[in-house]
Amino acid sequence: MTEQLDPEMFLLRRGQRRLVKRERVATETAAAMCLRFESLGLTAVFDESLAYGGGERDALDFDGARRGHGSFVTVFVARDPDVAAEALTLERASVTGVERPRDEQRADFARLGELLGYPACCIRAYAEGPNSPFFRRGAAAYHLEPLLRTRGRLELLLNNVAVPGGSPLISHAPCAYDCAASVAIAQVVLDELRRLDADEAARLVERLGRPTLYWSQDLAYELDGVWDGDELVLRAAVPLGRPSARVEPYLVPGARVRPGFGAVRVSSPEGDVATLLDAEAPLELPFFMDWSRRSAPPISGRSVVLADVETADESYMGNPLPALAGDLLTLGFDARSVRVGVGRSDEEASGPVEQLVAYLDAPSPSLVVVSTLSSPRLRDALDARGASVLEVQAADHLHPEHRDPVGGPGTDRLEALVRALEAIGAVSALEGRLVTADLATRPLPFAPVFDWDTTFGDGPARRSLWCFPVNSGCPFALAYSDPGAGEYLPSAGVRLRGCNFCADGANYSVVPWRREIGARLAADMEHVAHEAPWIRRYVVHDTFPLPYLTQLTESIAGRGLRDKELLLQCRPDWLLRHRPAIEQSVEALGRLGWQTHYYLIGFENFSQPELDRLDKGLTVAQNLAAIAALRALEERYPGHFSATRYPSHGFLLFNPWTRLEDLEENAAHLESTRFHELRSHYILTRLRLYPWLPHYHKAHADGLVTASHASAKHSSARRMGYLPETPWRSADARADVVFGIVTATEARFAQSSHARLLGLACEFARRYDGPAAERVVTFEREYGAALSELEPAPAAASVGHRVPLPAAAPEAWEPDAEALIAAGSLAAAEALVRSSGALYAGSAADSMLRRIAVERRLGQAESARAGGRTAEAVELLEGILADAPEAARARALLSELRAG
Numbered sequence: 001m002t003e004q005l006d007p008e009m010f011l012l013r014r015g016q017r018r019l020v021k022r023e024r025v026a027t028e029t030a031a032a033m034c035l036r037f038e039s040l041g042l043t044a045v046f047d048e049s050l051a052y053g054g055g056e057r058d059a060l061d062f063d064g065a066r067r068g069h070g071s072f073v074t075v076f077v078a079r080d081p082d083v084a085a086e087a088l089t090l091e092r093a094s095v096t097g098v099e100r101p102r103d104e105q106r107a108d109f110a111r112l113g114e115l116l117g118y119p120a121c122c123i124r125a126y127a128e129g130p131n132s133p134f135f136r137r138g139a140a141a142y143h144l145e146p147l148l149r150t151r152g153r154l155e156l157l158l159n160n161v162a163v164p165g166g167s168p169l170i171s172h173a174p175c176a177y178d179c180a181a182s183v184a185i186a187q188v189v190l191d192e193l194r195r196l197d198a199d200e201a202a203r204l205v206e207r208l209g210r211p212t213l214y215w216s217q218d219l220a221y222e223l224d225g226v227w228d229g230d231e232l233v234l235r236a237a238v239p240l241g242r243p244s245a246r247v248e249p250y251l252v253p254g255a256r257v258r259p260g261f262g263a264v265r266v267s268s269p270e271g272d273v274a275t276l277l278d279a280e281a282p283l284e285l286p287f288f289m290d291w292s293r294r295s296a297p298p299i300s301g302r303s304v305v306l307a308d309v310e311t312a313d314e315s316y317m318g319n320p321l322p323a324l325a326g327d328l329l330t331l332g333f334d335a336r337s338v339r340v341g342v343g344r345s346d347e348e349a350s351g352p353v354e355q356l357v358a359y360l361d362a363p364s365p366s367l368v369v370v371s372t373l374s375s376p377r378l379r380d381a382l383d384a385r386g387a388s389v390l391e392v393q394a395a396d397h398l399h400p401e402h403r404d405p406v407g408g409p410g411t412d413r414l415e416a417l418v419r420a421l422e423a424i425g426a427v428s429a430l431e432g433r434l435v436t437a438d439l440a441t442r443p444l445p446f447a448p449v450f451d452w453d454t455t456f457g458d459g460p461a462r463r464s465l466w467c468f469p470v471n472s473g474c475p476f477a478l479a480y481s482d483p484g485a486g487e488y489l490p491s492a493g494v495r496l497r498g499c500n501f502c503a504d505g506a507n508y509s510v511v512p513w514r515r516e517i518g519a520r521l522a523a524d525m526e527h528v529a530h531e532a533p534w535i536r537r538y539v540v541h542d543t544f545p546l547p548y549l550t551q552l553t554e555s556i557a558g559r560g561l562r563d564k565e566l567l568l569q570c571r572p573d574w575l576l577r578h579r580p581a582i583e584q585s586v587e588a589l590g591r592l593g594w595q596t597h598y599y600l601i602g603f604e605n606f607s608q609p610e611l612d613r614l615d616k617g618l619t620v621a622q623n624l625a626a627i628a629a630l631r632a633l634e635e636r637y638p639g640h641f642s643a644t645r646y647p648s649h650g651f652l653l654f655n656p657w658t659r660l661e662d663l664e665e666n667a668a669h670l671e672s673t674r675f676h677e678l679r680s681h682y683i684l685t686r687l688r689l690y691p692w693l694p695h696y697h698k699a700h701a702d703g704l705v706t707a708s709h710a711s712a713k714h715s716s717a718r719r720m721g722y723l724p725e726t727p728w729r730s731a732d733a734r735a736d737v738v739f740g741i742v743t744a745t746e747a748r749f750a751q752s753s754h755a756r757l758l759g760l761a762c763e764f765a766r767r768y769d770g771p772a773a774e775r776v777v778t779f780e781r782e783y784g785a786a787l788s789e790l791e792p793a794p795a796a797a798s799v800g801h802r803v804p805l806p807a808a809a810p811e812a813w814e815p816d817a818e819a820l821i822a823a824g825s826l827a828a829a830e831a832l833v834r835s836s837g838a839l840y841a842g843s844a845a846d847s848m849l850r851r852i853a854v855e856r857r858l859g860q861a862e863s864a865r866a867g868g869r870t871a872e873a874v875e876l877l878e879g880i881l882a883d884a885p886e887a888a889r890a891r892a893l894l895s896e897l898r899a900g
Contacts, residue, residue, distance in 0.1 A: 005196055007189045008171050012042075012079065016188065017117025019087050020077040027051050027071040037077050043084040046075045050095050078115075087115055118172040119181035125149070126173050142173060143214060147287065148334050149176035156291040157186035159208040161240065162222055168204065212289040213257070213264060213276075218242055221251060227294065231256040231267075250276060259288035303334040303365040307356060308452070309342055310371065310459065316567070316599065316648065318467040318541050319448065321371055326448040336365075339452040341459030352457030357381045359454065450532035465537035465567070466528050468521055471514070473507035474498055474543040476571065478617045480694050488701035489694060499602065500615045500694050501652060501687055504543070518551025526559045539567040539599075546570065546578040553585040556592065563593040563853045567646065569600040572618055572626035579629060586633065590640035593856065598630065598643045602650035603678075606669035607662035614652065620669070627673050644677040651679045655687035655695070656704040660734040664762045671755035683742050683754045686716045689726040696726060704728050710736075713743040737765040737775060744776045745787075753790035760786055817848055826856050854880050858889055870897055 011017045025033060027048060034044035051071045074091060078084040090112045094105070106127055113123035125145070143161055147154075154177040160167040167174075169186035194201040207222070211232060214220040218241035225234040237251035251257075254269035264276045264286050276286055306321045325337045338359065340352050360368065360382075368382060455461050480496040489496075498505010513520060525538055545552075545568055566589065575582070575598070586596045603623045605611050611618050630643035643649070653666060669675070675682060689696040689705070699705050706727045709715045717725040730736045741761040742754075749757055764779045780787065820829035829852055857876050864873040874897055880890040 005189070005193050007169060009077075010189065010192055011117060011185070012077070014188070016185070017115075018078060018080065018083050019112075019115040019117070021087070021116060022075040022077065024072040025075050027073050030073050030075055033075055042077055042079060043081040044075055044077045045084045045088050046073045047088055047092060048073060050074070050091060083115060087112060113172075116172070117185070119175070119179065119185070121179060122172055122175040122182060125175035142217070143289075144287070146174050146176050146179075147289065150178050151176070152178040153293045154178065154289060154291050155183050155186075156205065156208040156293065157190060158182055159212075159291050161212045161214060161220055161289060162208055162210065162291075168208075209291050209293075211257075211259075211291060212240070213237070213251075214287045214289055219244055221247070223251075223257065225257070227292070228256070231258050247276065257288075259290060264288055303336070304367045304369060305336050305338055305360060305365045306369045307338045307340050308371050309340045316465070316467065316539055316646075318469060319463070321369065322448045322450065322463070323469075324369060335449075336453045337449045337451075339455045339457075339459065341455075341457030353381055355456040359456070450528070450535065462534060463532075464535060465539055466532070466535050467539040467541045468524055470517055470521060470540060470542040471511060471544065472504075472509045472541075474502065474504040475506075475508040476543075476617060477506035478615050481612070481615050482694070482698065485694060485698075488697045490697065493692060494694055494697065495692055496694060498615070499604070499617075501655075503690070503692055508544070514548075516551075518548040518553075519555045521548075521552055522555030522559055522561070525556065525564070526561055529561055529564070536563075537565045537567060540569070543569050543571075544574065546574055546581065549578070549581055549585050553588050556594070557588060561592065561594075562857075565595045565597060567597045567599045570598055571602055572622050575601060575626050576622065576629060583633065583636075586637050586641045590637060593853065595639070595645075596641050597645050599646035599648050600650060601626065601630075601643070601678075603627075603675075604650050604652050605662075605666065606673075607665045610652075610655070610658065610662050610666075613655070613657060624669070624673065627675075627678070630678075647676070647678055647680045649678045651675075651682045651685050652687055653682060653685045654730070654735060654739055656689075656699045656702070656728045657731050658735045659732045660738070660762060660765060663735060663738055663758065667755050667759035667762060670758065674752070676751035676754055680751060681746075683746050683758055684713060684716070686714065686739075687728075688716050689728055691726075699726070699728050702731060704731060710740070711743065714739070734765040737768060738762055740772070741765070741776055741779050745780070748793055749787075750791040750793050756790060757787075814848065821852065821855060824859075826852050826859075854890070858893075861890070861893065865893070865897065873897060 008017070008020045012020050022033070025046070030046050030048075034046065037044035051073050053072070076084050076087040076091070078087065090108045093108055109127050110120075110123050113126070114120070118126075146158075157169055158167060158174045158177050158179065160170075160173070167186070169189045170182055172182070174182040190201060190205070193204070211223045211225075212220055213223060220240040222238045222240055223232060223234060224236045224238065225232045227233075234251060234253055234255045234257060236253060237248070239248075250266045250268070252268070256267040258265040258267075266276055306325045308321045322337060325335045338356065340356050342352050370382070450466070451462055476499065477497045478499075480500050485496075495503050495505060495507070498507070511517065521540065528535055528538070540552075549568075582596075589596055602616070603626070604614055604616050604618075606620055606623060608620050611620065633641045634643065653663070670682070679685075687695065689699055691697075706729050709727045710729075714727065715725060730739075738758070738761045741764065742757060746754060746757060760783050761779070764783065768775060768778065770778060817829045820826070829848075857880050861873045861876040861880075864870075864876065874894065877890045877894040877897070
């Protein structure tokens with residue numbers, strides 16, 4: 001902007017704003033600045049106690065910031081002393097008022113914007129920005145959020161891209177690039193500039209009207225050219241930030257640029273066609289911002305709803321939709337993330353589905369992406385909406401040939417997503433892709449959405465766990481062993497290696513950056529810890545994480561990450577082989593307050609014929625040895641290791657060829673190992689038949705496929721929310737007798753009694769040959785005395801994938817925990833809370849654990865202070881206030897350190 005006009009001071013003198021804010025004024029020059037303003041009859045104030053570090057200066061900063069190094073203040077200038085004083089009060093509250101309700105903070109923010117003369121619509125949009133998922137894409141959101149809201153033509157007077165750091169005519173971020181209130185302010189400033197220097201005003205308008213090719217805050221080009229139909233013929237392309245060697249060879253004089261969203265077509269003077277996509281980094285795609293007012297923005301109205309449809313419990317299977325939502329936001333779509341808790345029946349789904357349908361009607365999105373359409377009611381409702389629907393399934397539920405195009409490993413997600421969007425007409429064609437990042441060797445930026453915008457139905461309002469996708473599939477590759485397979489298997493399309501009930505065998509897809517998996521994974525975890533501190537449980541989505549476990553542990557320690565839970569998968573034989581590395585990791589992470597949980601170990605069965613039938617590649621002895629090792633680790637590292645905290649280990653009790661003898665052997669081992677602590681509801685587990693697995697075809701050949709399930713509980717897919725499966729019956733009819741009995745009675749008994757219940761059902765099935773309708777009644781009559789000895793189910797038994805441990809009421813553990821904290825025994829206090837099953841008691845336990853974590857970090861901060869490590873102490877204390885702003889001790893100690 002020319003030195004002839006200071007827009008903010010001009011508007012202040014005109015009475016069109018009551019306040020001017022000068023940010024990043026060097027502290028040593030602030031007093032002199034205030035005196036200069038006061039000599040002009042104005043009031044200028046600042047508070048040196050609110051000084052802050054400089055950071056990077058932007059174009060809106062006062063010139064004094066150029067000279068300052070390290071210490072800056074904000075100066076408020078007003079005609080009315082009361083307005084200046086009120087602004088300073090609001091500034092103090094925003095810096096020190098961490099305990100105030102969010103509504104009060106937003107009210108203060110709005111009041112300050114009002115004093116500064118910003119339009120109310122822009123104040124609201126800017127206030128929502130930091131809380132929106134899109135805003136967390138970085139500084140680019142300063143331009144892209146207004147672009148998403150623009151429905152008409154872009155107004156050149158609001159062009160805040162041509163001049164790095166902001167518009168030369170307005171000093172606020174417009175809510176949209178067609179905001180009438182912002183245009184009115186800019187027009188007043190432009191009129192004054194014309195009065196002072198008409199030639200300068202004309203040059204500015206000409207520049208502001210040039211189109212912009214925008215990738216990110218520091219990568220954009222101002223395009224000078226003439227329009228020929230729908231194409232801009234370039235005279236020159238001027239970089240607005242750093243130049244890009246990947247882009248400039250295409251933006252040459254005479255090149256013809258055709259606007260597009262996410263992909264911009266460029267024809268060279270020789271006629272060659274290229275498509276400009278991500279110039280420097282994946283998912284950083286170009287936006288053609290047409291400030292010439294010729295057309296509306298190409299992304300106008302492009303909205304996507306990503307509906308995470310799930311049962312009441314959160315899934316360990318991954319978070320593809322949050323990752324895709326982050327991709328879409330980075331692409332510039334108006335992407336809204338919605339959680340829909342539909343329960344496990346159509347009746348449970350009806351309410352949330354109707355809520356989702358109403359949500360989709362206002363306004364109707366161009367694309368709906370759903371995790372799974374397991375509810376017929378939801379499928380019908382979406383079909384009736386008319387919007388394009390893309391269904392994303394968890395990768396290990398689908399044969400590779402049947403997977404959705406967006407379901408692959410993270411490193412190919414961008415191209416697959418853009419192709420899928422292209423297929424429904426949501427983005428421009430991508431042929432001739434000449435300028436692009438190498439996705440085969442460079443992973444995507446980690447920028448997912450951590451919080452749902454909207455939640456319908458039952459279930460958590462926020463994600464409490466996060467899955468980190470690494471290597472997909474499974475390296476275990478034992479060949480399918482049935483000697484008669486050639487008689488019934490099709491020639492193609494069937495997975496024939498690995499555990500034959502799973503689609504992932506011999507399908508291990510290793511990320512190209514495998515030598516640095518641990519380091520990159522720790523970096524992703526640090527990002528989650530910063531962006532979503534409420535997420536405590538970190539799930540490593542890899543069947544074989546043991547090779548990089550040591551590197552991951554060391555990287556976590558190097559980044560100073562603390563007080564999280566690490567959830568890992570494994571096989572029993574791998575666990576036994578890698579036990580020394582596992583112990584070293586548990587010890588090292590335990591010192592950082594981490595807990596290591598093995599939540600998914602594939603035991604599957606305790607009958608050797610069954611293990612062989614499943615091609616598990618294990619022995620019963622290995623299963624038993626692995627369980628003994630897990631118990632020993634739990635005993636050795638209480639509070640830091642568990643295989644029972646999340647009882648979801650792999651088990652398959654029933655399949656079409658299960659014999660009564662197999663069930664009897666299982667009953668004995670299930671009871672002796674207390675397996676209910678490792679897997680909830682194992683007594684109901686059944687093999688799911690799908691066409692891409694060999695047992696589907698074997699069951700057909702053996703005549704074991706049925707038209708429908710004998711009962712709803714016969715469908716594991718329905719009970720667990722998986723893909724619909726093919727119904728079957730048992731070759732040994734006695735196994736069906738056992739399953740019928742246990743499904744009819746298991747809910748009455750505690751999980752600890754299920755192995756005994758299974759044994760009783762096996763005894764009964766050995767001799768019963770009466771009518772099917774009388775089986776359960778006869779069993780309960782004959783075994784009534786034995787059943788009365790079983791432990792009854794808790795009053796509020798859980799029906800789901802994970803069963804909460806019995807939770808002690810807070811009054812049973814809180815006094816002792818308080819006493820241990822007062823005595824400084826934090827580890828003992830934490831162990832008491834967790835061993836009481838108190839994590840399932842809700843907010844009381846969560847609050848106690850947060851308090852213990854705060855006390856632990858306070859002790860570290862005080863030690864650092866005593867040792868003269870002031871910077872370390874300040875960092876620890878600021879971290880406490882970020883996680884638990886109610887920590888008065890931390891505030892007091894931080895004030896002392898700053899005062900000192």
